[in-house]
Amino acid sequence: MIGIIDYGMGNLYSLSKALERLGYSYEFASQAERLPEYSGLILPGVGAFGDAIANIRELGLEQAIKGYATTGRPILGICLGMQLLFEKSAEHGENAGLGLLGGEVVRFRGDYKVPHMGWNQLIIKQKQPLLNGVQEGDYVYFVHSYHVLCQSDVLLATSDYHQEVTAIVNRDNVYGMQFHPEKSGETGMLLLRNFAVQCEGVLT
């Protein structure tokens, strides 16, 4: 059973339906004490970083998520959820994140359109089970105005939008996707399934 963390930020419906179609069971999880029951966690999210981390703290989820990460079971942050995994964000003043991964969140700046909105290609940096079946150049759907700067050793895939954009990250059991896999056609479904498979622990 996968727990989709519900902390009042964003569209959980599409994500839950995507898991349903893949044949994986899930629950919406907002109670900290229940997190240990799940075989994997997804931290979704759209909206502002500061509001999100405040909600997570208010619900007592910060320690619960950090504690969960130490158990070695998989956690996936999606979009803002991925950004929350890092140390800090510069969105509307500096806010500390969960710090499960090293790096920071900064705004896109330059003479180009922001948000980075639409379908962009994945550039694969490290081939890992999460990327099984995903090809270099496959398109996924991004929509974000802030992006993550981090060490290259956690980068599984990037994308190109006037600079290298962090797209998929991983360290140990902690995963993140800046784009929306639940909105990214067959490539997104493949990535979600690969994550779900890790949660079931059946990946060989």
Add this chain to the structure above:
Amino acid sequence: MLAKRIIPCLDVKDGRVVKGVQFVGLRDAGDPVELAKKYSDERADELIFLDISASHEGRKTMVDVIEKTAANITIPFTVGGGINSVDDMKRILRAGADKISLNTAAVLRPELIREGATIFGSQCIVVAIDARSVGENRWEVYTHGGRNATGRDVIHWAQEAEALGAGEILLTSMDDDGEKKGFGLELTKRVSEAVGIPVIASGGAGSREHFYDVLTQGKADAALAASIFHYDETSIHSVKEYLQTKGVVVRP
């Protein structure tokens, strides 16, 4: 590279697609969910539903359509029409829409853009602008489905919408809408250059070449069409194939 987007638009009234969509092989061409699936399978990059229901019942039906669509497709979709409050936005986004599109309500009360962007994030808020030419390189904002002139300048309104937190502009050239002679290139270019957020061009698509023109010369980030796709005059695949041969980056 970021791909240019091709977006079909469906007008929905009381839960049914209007403007008689003519597709071969669809069980029910009036079913928005089935059409959404078809377009998603054809590699549409996004979808837009415009709810033109006039009644409260019709609007409730739309929520049902949104839920079923979200459960059946894996591309983003936007819902517009009759959204007047944060509560309306919440209902639609919760049902599974990715973005909401504001038109008349935002002109009447621009703060609505800020309220929506603050609560749901700018990426959810599309501001739709209906523009009509009022002289050389000047366009006026129209509301209420293009019936009412507002006296507002389109470029200024687009910039104000961006400042209030809009994440995207859906720009319809009323002078070209339905004519199938091409998008409003000058209008689209001027708006796209005046704002720092993506612009979806709408109105006037009649051929594959028109998409090329608006995505290059017109500097649009995405192009929307309705009847040309609904009546199978061209397919999304065919438009994308053409764009690729011309060197425009699209998701194949």
